[in-house]
Amino acid sequence: MIHWGRPEKERLMKEIRNLKPPGEEWSEFRILMLGQISAGKSSFLNTVGSIFQDRLSSRAVVREGSNSVTKKFTAYNLRDKKTGSYLPFTLCDVMGMEEVDEQGIHPEDIISAAKGLMKDGYEFNPVSPLKPDPSNRPPVTDQAHCIIYIVAADQLSLLKPNIMDKVKRVRNKLSDLGLPQVVLLTKVDTACPLVKEDLCKVYTSIYMKQQIEKCSQTVGIPVSHILPVKNYHEETSLNDDLDVLILSALLQTLHFANDHFENVLQAK
Numbered sequence: 196m197i198h199w200g201r202p203e204k205e206r207l208m209k210e211i212r213n214l215k216p217p218g219e220e221w222s223e224f225r226i227l228m229l230g231q232i233s234a235g236k237s238s239f240l241n242t243v244g245s246i247f248q249d250r251l252s253s254r255a256v257v258r259e260g261s262n263s264v265t266k267k268f269t270a271y272n273l274r275d276k277k278t279g280s281y282l283p284f285t286l287c288d289v290m291g292m293e294e295v296d297e298q299g300i301h302p303e304d305i306i307s308a309a310k311g312l313m314k315d316g317y318e319f320n321p322v323s324p325l326k327p328d329p330s331n332r333p334p335v336t337d338q339a340h341c342i343i344y345i346v347a348a349d350q351l352s353l354l355k356p357n358i359m360d361k362v363k364r365v366r367n368k369l370s371d372l373g374l375p376q377v378v379l380l381t382k383v384d385t386a387c388p389l390v391k392e393d394l395c396k397v398y399t400s401i402y403m404k405q406q407i408e409k410c411s412q413t414v415g416i417p418v419s420h421i422l423p424v425k426n427y428h429e430e431t432s433l434n435d436d437l438d439v440l441i442l443s444a445l446l447q448t449l450h451f452a453n454d455h456f457e458n459v460l461q462a463k
């Protein structure tokens with residue numbers, strides 16, 4: 196049974212603000228966001244920020260058009276209005292992936308970012324990836340604990356084969372690092388008119404179910420790791436049901452990150 200509305204939103208917010216990674220070394224979950232440009236990475240970050248600020252907030256630049264605006268590695272810490280403190284996770288935004296090899300984030304840079312080798316503010320160069328210093332052993336706290344692929348639900352059939360090849364290549368390496376991976380399927384409103392009318396139909400719409408299965412096959416990630424969301428994009432105020440959908444996806448992602456911590460701790 197799925198719950199919607201204000202009480203569920205508050206329950207999810209409480210659960211998220213009280214999360215803490217297991218073990219002594221870590222104080223927060225570090226989540227790396229990847230995706231084709233315009234998939235809604237920056238919008239997702241702003242939506243999460245808005246929910247915890249209780250007002251529309253726009254930390255990352257969202258832009259129309261085809262070129263990636265995000266050119267720097269940026270780790271965002273979001274503040275919780277209720278407690279005044281930072282939330283227990285960091286969302287890392289990177290340059291978008293593009294079809295052409297000389298454009299968009301270089302696959303090697305994705306791996307460097309996941310390993311914690313990239314400094315905040317690092318400027319991406321699509322033709323020349325970061326050359327990590329082999330002696331550099333970044334602290335575990337700088338490493339990513341979960342990867343989010345942001346995929347636009349209305350563009351599933353437009354996912355470029357070359358981008359999918361890049362994703363498969365990095366996916367294998369990220370899996371070798373033991374990192375859990377999820378897909379945030381954004382723009383469910385544009386993909387399905389029924390959902391646009393009533394967001395609560397997102398889990399019951401047959402069309403959405405098919406899209407989730409299609410996404411699972413295309414990206415090679417199990418259906419249980421594909422989380423549908425809608426970001427704020429043209430709204431003028433917050434909406435409880437939209438917030439529930441976003442917070443559910445975020446909480447699920449943080450649970451997967453927590454599982455990763457448990458694996459790392461056990462392997463010690």
Ligand SMILES: Nc1nc2c(ncn2[C@@H]2O[C@H](COP(=O)(O)OP(=O)(O)O)[C@@H](O)[C@H]2O)c(=O)[nH]1
Pocket residue numbers: 230231232233234235236237238239256257258259263264265291345381382383384385424425426427428429
């Ligand atoms: N309808 C709708 N539009 C969205 C959603 N998420 C993002 N957008 C729009 O998609 C465009 C690209 O979003 P952006 O966050 O800049 O994508 P990025 O390149 O991945 O960072 C912008 O025009 C957003 O307003 C969504 O869930 N629904």
Ligand SMILES: [Mg+2]
Pocket residue numbers: 236237238255256257264265
């Ligand atoms: Mg962006």
